[in-house]
Amino acid sequence: HYPHLFEPLDLGFTTLKNRVVMGSMHTGLEDRFYNYGKLAAYFAERAKGGAAMMITGGISPNREGWLLPAGGTMNSKMDVRNHQKITKAAHKYDSKMIMQILHSGRYGYHPFVVSASPIKSPISPFKPRKMSIKNIEQTVNDFARSARLAKQAGYDGVEIMGSEGYLLNQFLSRHVNKRTDDYGGDIHNRMKFAVDVVKAVRAEAGEDFIILFRLSVIDLVTDGNIMDEVITVAKALEAAGVTIINTGIGWHEARVPTIVTSVPRAAFVDFTSEIKKHVSIPVMAANRINMPDTAENIIASGQADLVQMARPFLADPNWVNKAKNGEVDRINTCIACNQACLDHTFENKRSTCLVNPQACYETELVYKKVKKPKNVAVIGGGVAGMSAAHVAALRGHNVTLFEAKDILGGQFNYAKVIPGKEEFFETIRYYINELAHLGVEVKLNTKVDKALLEAGNFHHVIVATGVVPRCLKGKLEGTDLPQVMSYAELLSGQKSVGNTVAVIGAGGIGFDVSEYLTANHGQALDELGAEVLKDPTYRPKAQSVSEWREEWGVTADPDYQTEGGLIETGDITPVRQVYLIQRTKGRLGSGLNKTSGWVHRAHVKSHGVIQVSGAQYEKITNEGIWITNNQGQSQLLRVDSVVVCAGQESVVELMPNVGDAPDAQYHLIGGAKLAAELDAKRAIRDGAEVAAGI
Ligand code: SF4
Structure with missing residues (x-):
């Protein structure tokens, strides 16, 4: 099964047993030393499950680099002892263990934040201090010291975080780097910091040590790099001593989704592939790779040498072994919902997984075999x-x-x-x-x-x-009319709607229904026939990568010359006119999940959904739905159908x-x-x- 995925990769001084790498993922356990036993158990499960190499969540090289106040660091003997628990756990099952060194720069959530230039990010309330040259040189040393200590702790290597808009990415791109000294200006100056870090880490840790660099292959922000610049950086990193180039996609502040479930599988691999053409070290693809067929195709087609997955390993620690044994149908697939992993990170809670509640709770939620079955x-x-x-x-x-x-x-x-x-x-x-x-x-x-x-x-x-x-019968006049239905009746194919629709209730389901009614991809149930949905092997056609890129304004050209890879978004013709209505005042969808809610809000906006807040429902008639709008006036919304999403x-x-x-x-x-x-x-x-x- 999957011959390319299971072909070992010789790195010269060491060999990876297959091509599947567990990518870095902040779980919240890294930040407290007393949780390292739990973190070790979490990695042990994934190592046992067959991952060739695993990368920790971000560990800071110094206080300025913290993601959160008192976040995980690697700068003392005490840290070395804690991290040894992790490396021992991984090595017991023959998996390579890599520590990610992450300096958050202006994304840090604390008052000590620094960056290339003193420009506040839209996703952190703290304005950064501009780094002095001395500060930069000291930080280079801090990276090197972290790498040396990581080696002492038994790590097989480190990953230097240079993407997703963190500190080194802030220097690499004009989006934040407005400096006029040796670290600003053209790409050769902007990459100096990152290249110096790699050289210092290589000098400190020696030759037989894996250095990954997570490179932003497409920034997806204004003033981001063009592909020529990304390639220039990749070549310089190779020359400076990087072992593997890993892929980063988009800054965290980008307004293009990069990992949510509506992003098609493997939507960004061609950008990684473009880098591969210009370097001779292995490159690793990432983002929305969650099943073995996708992963195998990437390696088999020569687009990348390795695949990285993070969330799919939360969902199923045995992903690799199941793929190897041909048990793909038994993989618990990451559905890219973010609800229990990234949403938790943003709420400062321990990550877990919606489809696998044992993730990060390996020592607490234990499924013990029973002696007396009941x-x-x-x-x-x-x-x-x-x-x-x-x-x-x-x-x-x-x-x-x-x-x-x-x-x-x-x-x-x-x-x-x-x-x-x-x-x-x-x-x-x-x-x-x-x-x-x-x-x-x-x-x-x-x-x-x-x-x-x-x-x-x-x-x-x-x-x-x-x-x-919840049915509104008895609460709202007209709910007995045939054109009124629950979301369940609509989404199970029992009822269909006309060209103009009012959706009552703008919670998660109201948004889902609005997207269902307006999206111009996917097949409507009345054409498809609801019967097909009972077949567990049936899969609807998802949006293609090219359609999706056009919708979100992402370049189709892997050798892009537009800054950040952004282009004008394409025109969207919604399938229907939808009104999405809520009783409460204020912005619709403000209660949706932190990491994916904005994608849903953007979708309904781009698909012309008319959003109505602060409405009182008066009655439904054959003309449409009567509401009292937020100005206190009675208003008729002329619609053919009404879908009720008023809770359960x-x-x-x-x-x-x-x-x-x-x-x-x-x-x-x-x-x-x-x-x-x-x-x-x-x-x-x-x-x-x-x-x-x-
Ligand atoms: Fe994947 Fe959702 Fe689980 Fe996160 S919570 S790992 S996105 S299935």
């Missing part, structure tokens, strides 16, 4: 129920999963048909295959009642009956009443427990935690 009924085949059934079966229990519909997946079945959310199919596929593999008895089309449960002789009953969309209600009928004394122990999880906002992250974790404890 009979477990799980009612509801949404993600909460599937997660509970999965973990209970993993532990050795006898599990029966009941689902009233003819399809597993629950609310994920609605999410998966949204253009740009095609990855959600993979989670359903994963669970279906795992449950079959573990011998879970899945009973579809089965409405459970108390009699059925009693007859089943269950020790535990896990109620994961989920939610139903829990379904809990099967929970015993107070005073009942059922034989089985009952547990309530997921949306059935709390419907306030649909939260797949909590649902999957709930299921896993309950099943881990029975």
Whole structure:
């Protein structure tokens, strides 16, 4: 399986056993010394799972370089001892361990921030101080000292973070570097700092030490570099002693999405490939690579020598071994939702993974094998129920999963048909295959009642009956009209809409529905036929890389001469006219997730969705929907159809009443427990935690 992916790579003084590298990912565990045991367990799992090489989250070379106050550093003997836990864990399973040295520059979230020029970034409240030449030289030494200490701690190498808009990238690009001394001006001056760092690290750490440099191959910001400049830097880095060039895509402040789920798979590989033509050291591709076919194609086609994935290793620590053994259908695919990893980082919380709650909790959420298997009924085949059934079966229990519909997946079945959310199919596929593999008895089309449960002789009953969309019947006149429907009726193909549509409710689902109704890629369910969605092997056609680039204004030319690789965005013709309405005043979508909400807001804007806030709903008639607008005036929005996305209600009928004394122990999880906002992250974790404890 995947012969190119599993061909070793000889680096001269050492060999990587395959081409799959776990990229750097800030988990939050790096920042506190008492969490290094947990961090070691996290890396041990991924090493055991077959990763050839792994890179830590960003570790700062000094205080100015902190990402957060008192962030992880490598500048003392104490640090060396802590990091040894990590290197030992990786080496036990024959994986190379690399420490990333990250100086955040003006992206740091603390008052000591520095940069090439004193220009505040749009994503940090702290204005940086301009670095003096002495300060730059000292920082070069700090990088070198960190690398030396990393070597002492047993690391096989370091990665120098030079992309995503961090300090060295701030020097490399005119976007921030306005200096007029030896470190500013043309690209030869702007790259001096980065090249000096590499030379100093090589001199300090010796020849038999891997140095990766994460190079921004496309900045995606104004005044960013052109490809000729990126190539000039790559060649200089090679000459200075870099072993492998890794890919960085876009600055964190870029207004082009680079890793969210709507970015097509492998959307940026041609930029890496362009670099490869000009250097003789290995190059590594990155961003939205999450499945073996994509990874194999990149290596087989010669576009890159290695692939880097970060989030897919959170989702499935055994990704590599599963690919090697041809068990691709059993990979728990990263759906690029960011909800439990990057969103957590921005909230200053420990990362984990929506589809794998064990990630970063390896020593805390443990699925122990049971000595005495019990009979477990799980009612509801949404993600909460599937997660509970999965973990209970993993532990050795006898599990029966009941689902009233003819399809597993629950609310994920609605999410998966949204253009740009095609990855959600993979989670359903994963669970279906795992449950079959573990011998879970899945009973579809089965409405459970108390009699059925009693007859089943269950020790535990896990109620994961989920939610139903909130209906406005009785609350809003006209909801009985045939052109009014719930999001569930629309997204399951039961009902279809006309050319003008009002969407009631601008939460996550209201945005999803608006995107579904306006996107000019993806296939509408009424053409497709909802039946096809029941096939676990079916995948809708995702947006192509070229369509996506045109929509977001990213150059199609890998040898781009436009600064930052940005171009004018293409004209978009929305499929329908949509009004997205909310009752609360203020900006729509302000409650969406930190790292992906802006992408959804940009989508509805570019697709001409008319956003209405502060509206009171009056009635729905055959003319459209009457509202009182935020000026207090009555207004008719002429629409053919109305889609209601006004929240959900829990379904809990099967929970015993107070005073009942059922034989089985009952547990309530997921949306059935709390419907306030649909939260797949909590649902999957709930299921896993309950099943881990029975
Ligand atoms: Fe991927 Fe979402 Fe898990 Fe992050 S939380 S690793 S994006 S599936």
